[in-house]
Amino acid sequence: MNGSLLTLVIAAQFVAPPPQAPQRGQAANPSNSPAPLSATECKCSIEVSVKRPGGEAIGEVDVTVTMAPVAPFFQVNTPGAPQIVQAPAAVGGTTPTTLTSTTDSSGRAVFRDLAEGTYSVLARRDGYFGIANDTFPAQANVRVTVGPATAQPAAGATPPARGAVVPARQPVQQITLSMVQGSTIAGRILDGNRRPASGVQVGAYRVLYQLGHRVLVQFGAAAKSDDRGEYRLFWYPPGEYYIHTGVGPMAFVTSAGTSYPNFTYYPGTQDQRSAMPVAVREGSAISGIDISMPAASGVTISGTIVNTIPGGRAGPRGQINRSVPSVFLVPRNMPFFEDPPFISILSGSALAARGENPLNNYETRFEIHGVPPGTYDLYPVYIDGSPAAPGDFPRYYFARTPIEVASENVTGIQSVIQPGASIKGHVTITGNPPAAVPNRTVQPLNIANVRLQFQPRENLPSPVRVGSITSATVGADGAFDMVNLVEGQYSITTALPADAYVSEIRLDSRDVFDEGIMSIAGHSQVNMEVTISRGGGTIQGTVQDAKQNPVAAARITLIPDQPRRGNLQLYKTATSTAMGAFTLNGVAPGSYKLFAWEQIPTGAEQNSDFMREYDLLGTSVNVTAGLAQSNIQITAIPAKH
DSSP: OHHHHHHOOOOOOOOOOOOOOOOOOTSSSSSTTOOOOOHHHOOOEEEEEOOOOOSSEEEEEEEEEEOOOOEEEEEEEEEESEEEEEEOOOGSSSSSSEEEOOTTTTTTTEEEEESSSSEEEEEEOOOOEBBBTOOOSSSSSEEEEESOOOOSSOOSSSSOOOOOOSSSSEEEEEEEEEEEEEEEEEEEEOOTTOOBSSSSEEEEEEEEOOOOOEEEEEEEEEEEEEEEEETEEEEESSSEEEEEESSEEEOOBBBBBEEEEOOOBBBBSSOOGGGGEEEEEOOHHHHOOEEOOOOOOOOOEEEEEEEEESSSSOOOOEEOOOOOEEEEESSSOSSOOOOOOOEOOOOHHHHHHHTTTOBBBSEEEEEEEEOOOOEEEEEEEEEEEESTTTTOOOEEEEEOOEEESSSEEEEEOOOOOOOOOOEEEEEEEEOOOOOOOOOOOOOOOGGOEEEEEEEEEEEHHHHHHHHEEEHHHHHEESSEEEEEEOEEEEEEEOOTTTTTTEEEEETTTTTTTTTEEHHHHHHEEEEEEEEEESEEEEEEEEEOOTOOOOTTEEEEEEEEOOTHHHHHHOOOEEEEEETSEEEEEEESSSEEEEEEEEEETTTTTOHHHHHHTTGGGGGEEEETTTOOOEEEEEOOOOOOO
16 A cells, blocks of 8 residues: 555544535525535535455555536626526535545445535555456446436436446446455466576457457556566456567577567467466466577578668668668467567677678668468568658658468568558438437538548558558548558458448458458559448347346447458447446447347357357347347356356
């Protein structure tokens, strides 16, 4: 626990009240909206209880309560005309009041004598995590309102976050926050001779979902093995983790070349397909996760990178540098996407030893040792440090060169960096929006406000991915241009009004809408037609559990039937209200399956391997443009614990 925070703690059962609010009706005309009750008038309280999912109380949790209501507006009689003014900061302005306490052995902290208003309640303790749907944030939090009692949440109310029990506004709020205790993972690192390996970095990775793919993302801090080869990773919430060595590796060149920085996955493989996950339960201490690194092996790949981009990076004395200092070697056909290691191929001493000078050098030689068998893409990355105009970003240029590695050295590779592919496109808007709902205006759609973003669908290194996520601005005539796209597969995403949807995508006159994936060849020039339609279908319904009770905060996913599951534009998501209701708008015509989940990893519905287990549990729906389907009842798929 933070020592400086302890000095602010008063007692678990009592904290000082916030500054006094103005008396009800003070400086305002109460005929419109009365001022909030002061602390003296309200005498409100927030009683916080922090527990583990099994009901065990958690003591020594730091609880922070911040007064952050939306400021009410009051009508004040002024000479000439009434004036609308905001309430004083003490009862809802921009200066919130913060109170702190710590839970006692029963897991309780009480905040008394509060003024009327909305408060943010945050609970935090080292080694514990909140529960928010499919994630585990470092704290548990919820917003509550204290004041004169109101009815239960309306059908359209926003549901509470998972792990928090939030009643309607009451003078005394009794809330329960759920937190899970983190776990530890420990083991040994052994080298190729089965001896303890010291100073080896190791980390734990969780599976996330991105654009239909499974992605390994590091969770928590990395560790290093000690002199006995032992390591310990701590504070991990429940879930499955892949453990591997080589966290954040960077391979530097020497006069003899560069060594490929291989990862070794638990239990002892350099192939993702043979890696085994480690299942972590709440509050557990897992040991014996030993990783045996294979003996040094692999072959050498070598060749030349040719940079055809004119210009170059200007040095401090006006010299021009066109060398390519680094590359990425990305394995193909792996079950997970993972950011590949950065491989430096240039250093001053190494170049001097080879009698080379990087300045004005159109060609860069490289040599990488220890590359295991497999199929790879070599990505040299050149960043032009000369923006075209003030405020512009440096331009990224790439090459993508496939390499097959077997048991023999691969020599004579030539990877040529050229300007990427370009697209000339046109956007058309068709159809009419649905009739306006009473008291709600129809969202306009100006073609000049349309932004198309091209998202890579393949495992790309971070600099390549950043340089390849390109947005196109559509002109008043519907035309747009995209330039310098690296060779690969892409999807289109765009933000549209609720009723609108992308209805057609053509690439060089070929319809690619169903598959939703555009294959762009290197240095090519292609034409694209995108059609956006108004008046999409609407799906409304309710979510219930096995006992036919409404389920709040359920995740609703609408998934297209085959063969359109590659088109991410067709997927829709929503969250059920406090009464289990949901609405999906702007649905393109076609056949779909509708699912409701108590818990699902974000984006997992777009992954075919994940959905294979659940496909038969979906509710089939057929959507027609401009029509609404209502009163659909679906049963939530229970969370796996």
